[in-house]
C-alpha cells in the first residue's frame with residue numbers, strides 16, 4: 001500500500017532497533033513526517049511490518065554521486081595514478097553524464113536503505129533537484145579542485161547553491177583536498193565557511209603521498225593545516241584520515257570536528273595507513289561511515305561499510321572492542337551529527353527516517369544477535385522499504401525500469417571513453 005501524508009502506523013514490526021534498545025513486535029505511529037508513538041497503539045492507515053527489522057535511516061557520509069559512469073573504469077590502480085586517469089576524463093565529461101550518474105546513485109542508495117548522503121562533486125544543482133524528485137536528503141556543493149575548476153567560479157557557484165536549501169537539500173562547501181588546491185583557494189573556502197555558516201567537507205590524510213606533499217608545502221600535518229587556516233571546527237567533515245597522527249586526533253577532538261571512515265574505498269585504492277577508529281570512539285569523536293564514490297568502492301551500500309569497519313579494526317588491533325553496535329551507530333546517528341540533521345534514533349518526536357530490513361534471508365534472528373545480523377549478514381539488498389520524513393520514498397522494485405534505462409546509457413558513455 002502507498003503511504004500518504006496523514007497519520008499511519010507501521011504495525012507488528014518484528015524488531016525495532018531504536019538506536020538504544022531493541023523492541024519486539026511493536027508498532028510505530030507516524031504523522032506529519034515524525035514518529036508520534038512507539039508501542040501497541042495504532043492510528044490511521046495500517047502498514048504491516050511483519051517480517052521486518054526497522055532501524056534508523058542510514059546515512060552515507062561521503063560519496064561522489066556523479067561518478068557512476070566511471071564505475072569499474074580503470075580499476076585496479078593505486079590512488080594517484082587512478083586519479084590522474086579519472087581527472088583527465090572528468091575534465092571532458094558532459095553534464096548529462098554526471099546528472100544521470102547522480103540519479104543512478106540516488107536510486108541505488110534509496111534501495112540500500114540510505115536516507116541521506118554527503119556529496120562531493122560538480123553538479124550540486126542537479127543533486128538538489130534530484131533530492132526533491134526522489135525525496136532523499138543530501139548535503140552537496142560545488143568542489144574546489146584547482147586542476148579541474150577555476151576556484152573563483154566555484155566560489156560564485158557556491159554562493160548560488162547556498163540559497164537553495166530545502167527540506168531535502170542542504171548546501172555544503174566541498175574542498176577536494178589540501179593537495180589539490182592552492183593556499184589562495186583555501187582562503188576562498190575559509191571566507192565562505194565564515195560568511196555562510198555552512199559545513200565544510202574534505203578528503204584528509206588519505207595517502208602517505210598526500211602527507212609528504214602537505215608537510216613539504218606547509219611544514220605541518222594536514223589536520224594542523226586545516227586548524228591554522230581556520231577550517232577546523234564543529235562544521236568540518238573529514239573523510240579518510242588513514243594517515244592521521246596521534247596529536248591530530250586530539251585536535252579533531254578538541255575542535256569537535258567529524259571523521260568519516262571509508263573502509264572499502266581505502267582498501268580498494270590501497271591507500272595504506274589505518275583509520276584509528278578505536279581511538280576516535282574512545283575520545284568521543286563523532287565518526288560516520290561513507291562508501292566514497294561509485295568508482296572507488298564500487299557499491300553504495302552502507303551495510304558493507306559497517307562490516308568492513310569492524311573487520312578492519314579487528315585485523316589491525318587483534319581484539320574486538322569495536323563491535324556491531326558501534327557500526328550501526330556510525331551508520332545512522334554518526335552521519336546525521338556530521339551534517340547537523342536531527343534524528344538518527346527511533347523515538348517519539350524524531351523525524352521518521354527509517355530503513356526497513358526484510359528478515360527472510362538473514363535468520364536465525366534473536367533479540368541478542370540482532371545487531372550482529374544487521375552488521376555482519378545484512379546488505380542493502382535486504383532492504384524492502386525506505387521512509388524519509390514519513391514518506392515511503394522507496395519500495396523494492398520501484399525504480400527497476402528507470403535504473404535499467406540509466407545503466408544502458410551509462411554503459412554507452414563508458415564504452416565511448418576508451
Ligand SMILES: [Zn+2]
Nearest residue numbers: 203239292293
Ligand atoms: Zn572521496
